[in-house]
Amino acid sequence: MIIQFICRAILLGVPLLYGSTGEIVTEKSGHLNLGIPGIMYTGAISGVVGSFIYENACGNDLSRMNPLLAVLIPLLCAIAGATLMGLIYSFLTVTLHANQNVTGLALTTLGIGLGNFLGASLINITKSELPSIALTKTSSFFSAKLPFADNLGWFGELFLSHDFLTYLAIIIALVVSFVLNRTRVGLNLRSVGENPATADAAGINVIKYRYLATCIGSAIAGLGGLQYVMAYATGVWSNNAFGDRGWMAIALVIFALWKPSMAIVGSFLFGALCNANNYIQGLGTETQELFKMLPYVVTIVVLIITSMRKKREHQPPANLGLNYFREER
Amino acid sequence: MVNKKAIKKHREPPFHVVKRDDMPWWGAWGIRVATIIAAFLLVGLLSMALSGRSLFETYGIMFSGVFGRIFEGRTMMLWKYLQEIAILLALALALTPAFKMKFWNCGAEGQALMGGLASIICMIELGPKLPYPVLIIVIAVTSIVAGAIWGVIPAIFKAVFNTNETLFTLMMNYIATQIIAYYVYIKGGGSNVINPVEYGNFPAVGSNDYFVNIILVAVITIVMFVYLKYSKQGYEISVVGESQNTARYIGINVKKVIVRTMVISGALCGVTGMLLVAGKDHSINVNSVGGQGFTAILMSWLGQFNPFIMAVMTALVVFLRIGVAKVADTALLNSSFSEIMVGVVILMLVGCEFFINYSFKFKHNKKEAKV
Numbered sequence: 001m002i003i004q005f006i007c008r009a010i011l012l013g014v015p016l017l018y019g020s021t022g023e024i025v026t027e028k029s030g031h032l033n034l035g036i037p038g039i040m041y042t043g044a045i046s047g048v049v050g051s052f053i054y055e056n057a058c059g060n061d062l063s064r065m066n067p068l069l070a071v072l073i074p075l076l077c078a079i080a081g082a083t084l085m086g087l088i089y090s091f092l093t094v095t096l097h098a099n100q101n102v103t104g105l106a107l108t109t110l111g112i113g114l115g116n117f118l119g120a121s122l123i124n125i126t127k128s129e130l131p132s133i134a135l136t137k138t139s140s141f142f143s144a145k146l147p148f149a150d151n152l153g154w155f156g157e158l159f160l161s162h163d164f165l166t167y168l169a170i171i172i173a174l175v176v177s178f179v180l181n182r183t184r185v186g187l188n189l190r191s192v193g194e195n196p197a198t199a200d201a202a203g204i205n206v207i208k209y210r211y212l213a214t215c216i217g218s219a220i221a222g223l224g225g226l227q228y229v230m231a232y233a234t235g236v237w238s239n240n241a242f243g244d245r246g247w248m249a250i251a252l253v254i255f256a257l258w259k260p261s262m263a264i265v266g267s268f269l270f271g272a273l274c275n276a277n278n279y280i281q282g283l284g285t286e287t288q289e290l291f292k293m294l295p296y297v298v299t300i301v302v303l304i305i306t307s308m309r310k311k312r313e314h315q316p317p318a319n320l321g322l323n324y325f326r327e328e329r
Numbered sequence: 330m331v332n333k334k335a336i337k338k339h340r341e342p343p344f345h346v347v348k349r350d351d352m353p354w355w356g357a358w359g360i361r362v363a364t365i366i367a368a369f370l371l372v373g374l375l376s377m378a379l380s381g382r383s384l385f386e387t388y389g390i391m392f393s394g395v396f397g398r399i400f401e402g403r404t405m406m407l408w409k410y411l412q413e414i415a416i417l418l419a420l421a422l423a424l425t426p427a428f429k430m431k432f433w434n435c436g437a438e439g440q441a442l443m444g445g446l447a448s449i450i451c452m453i454e455l456g457p458k459l460p461y462p463v464l465i466i467v468i469a470v471t472s473i474v475a476g477a478i479w480g481v482i483p484a485i486f487k488a489v490f491n492t493n494e495t496l497f498t499l500m501m502n503y504i505a506t507q508i509i510a511y512y513v514y515i516k517g518g519g520s521n522v523i524n525p526v527e528y529g530n531f532p533a534v535g536s537n538d539y540f541v542n543i544i545l546v547a548v549i550t551i552v553m554f555v556y557l558k559y560s561k562q563g564y565e566i567s568v569v570g571e572s573q574n575t576a577r578y579i580g581i582n583v584k585k586v587i588v589r590t591m592v593i594s595g596a597l598c599g600v601t602g603m604l605l606v607a608g609k610d611h612s613i614n615v616n617s618v619g620g621q622g623f624t625a626i627l628m629s630w631l632g633q634f635n636p637f638i639m640a641v642m643t644a645l646v647v648f649l650r651i652g653v654a655k656v657a658d659t660a661l662l663n664s665s666f667s668e669i670m671v672g673v674v675i676l677m678l679v680g681c682e683f684f685i686n687y688s689f690k691f692k693h694n695k696k697e698a699k700v
Binding site for chain 2: 095097102107108119120124244250251299300307327
């Protein structure tokens with residue numbers, strides 16, 4: 001029961017982990033990308049379109065599908081779709097100096113519209129009676145588990161029974177954490193977010209760093225959308241099912257105090273909070289609805305506490321949300 | 330060899346970008362209008378490509394989708410169009426004082442929902458007991474207070490601890506959503522629907538149910554214009570928005586201004602919730618505001634803090650939303666197509682500001698050499 005609860009929490013938390021790791025990379029460069037919900041949504045639908053095409057090309061025959069291609073095609077599609085959205089965002093905010101909040105929100109509108117449009121179009125193509133597309137074959141490749149995990153009892157279930165995107169999420173978070181704190185590239189990136197004018201004077205290409213950070217961050221976030229569809233929803237896409245995970249990923253960035261390693265813990269905690277209502281005995285449906293607000297309340301509490309304590313290492317990048325224009329001042 | 334490479338690397342670009350503040354108003358508006366026309370052309374072309382109709386036919390469907398059979402004397406669709414504008418504009422107006430203060434209120438959705446919740450509770454619980462005029466007053470007061478409370482909580486923390494308001498207000502949206510879900514579940518008997526309540530509805534004028542909403546929002550537009558431009562409080566808001574240090578220096582109590590402005594912003598969102606519940610749906614659900622709280626942020630920004638420009642921009646976007654949905658509908662595309670188009674148009678408008686605020690300076694090497 002407890003093991004099952006934890007596994008479920010991890011499964012629910014992974015999209016948030018991808019989203020917040022991506023957003024941390026972007027925010028470290030000084031850009032507050034509120035387009036993350038749209039970008040994750042786009043990543044998800046791109047992956048769905050990719051695997052839909054591949055499944056149809058194989059004649060919907062599981063035995064004719066190549067496991068490697070079945071995984072790689074959606075993966076690359078998701079990354080490509082999300083990166084494209086990141087490029088739009090960085091072109092508007094870095095090159096055209098557009099307001100970051102407005103651009104991000106518009107991008108979210110665009111991304112969710114795009115996802116719903118493509119999703120509904122695919123449902124139309126399949127002429128399915130349910131308002132969803134089932135890509136269970138592709139999903140079976142994504143959620144393939146280690147063969148010996150079942151033999152190891154609770155240990156196996158807790159640590160080895162997850163889909164590979166879960167492990168990838170943790171690896172990416174750890175790598176990002178290492179790069180940010182231990183390498184020159186990370187130091188440069190952080191300096192761009194703290195004070196771009198100084199970074200520029202020191203010979204760091206601010207524009208290049210901001211573009212790359214936004215695009216790489218978007219690509220990582222896009223994978224979160226893919227993990228949601230392929231692992232959590234077992235390959236079933238229905239419009240708007242992704243919900244508010246994108247916003248929660250952004251909230252998680254603050255919860256994690258801009259540290260990807262903290263985001264790992266935070267995302268699983270969020271997953272647990274999202275899921276707690278299903279595991280507490282004797283709750284009516286109406287009280288469950290109230291329980292679903294737990295993650296948001298916790299985020300607000302963290303938000304307030306971090307702003308009250310004002311510790312220097314817990315603050316956002318100093319230039320977060322501000323565009324850099326070399327000739328200003 | 331090394332030198333050559335270095336020289337090549339530091340080659341000057343053929344032009345560079347400089348900030349400008351000398352763009353005359355007609356130039357700025359010329360660029361914006363040109364962008365809008367270009368955006369409409371793009372939308373038309375994309376719709377044309379996907380629906381397989383000619384360009385004129387596409388625009389024709391858009392117009393008839395929005396204005397309906399107005400030439401036959403049927404104005405129902407026109408009123409519906411105005412009603413949609415009214416709701417989105419009311420939210421955008423509510424956000425404007427906060428944005429002018431550089432307070433990113435992303436919580437219009439939640440504030441409006443709480444206003445709506447207050448209205449529906451009054452309509453259900455007090456509706457049968459109170460006489461109609463008293464009931465309307467009670468609905469108005471409670472929904473204003475509910476919206477204001479939801480808006481002022483983040484403001485207080487922003488004023489005292491400088492808590493990030495963007496995320497705080499965002500989270501408040503979802504808490505409001507869950508409260509609505511809870512209430513709807515209880516009152517709907519587990520069906521996720523509350524049947525339309527007959528008490529406390531705004532009166533229909535003639536055959537038009539939405540008249541009161543539209544008039545109210547028109548009044549709010551004018552009042553907001555005067556408030557921001559000519560009142561002392563409006564001036565204080567703009568000073569705090571420009572620079573908090575300047576505001577402190579000239580003796581403005583910044584904390585007080587932040588809290589007061591968010592009370593106004595939240596209260597107006599609460600009013601919008603009331604318009605939605607008492608004036609339009611006579612019911613409530615988690616999608617009552619339907620993401621318009623976020624679109625309103627974009628509207629407020631596109632309107633440059635001017636309520637009248639905001640009204641025009643809102644009219645344009647709602648036109649696109651309804652019109653393109655109609656085009657998509659008749660072409661067996663799905664209506665999410667209009668969301669994409671709205672997103673594209675807004676991104677284009679956001680991008681065009683660059684050409685208003687900055688200009689290109691091309692290098693004139695020969696001239697420099699002479700000097």
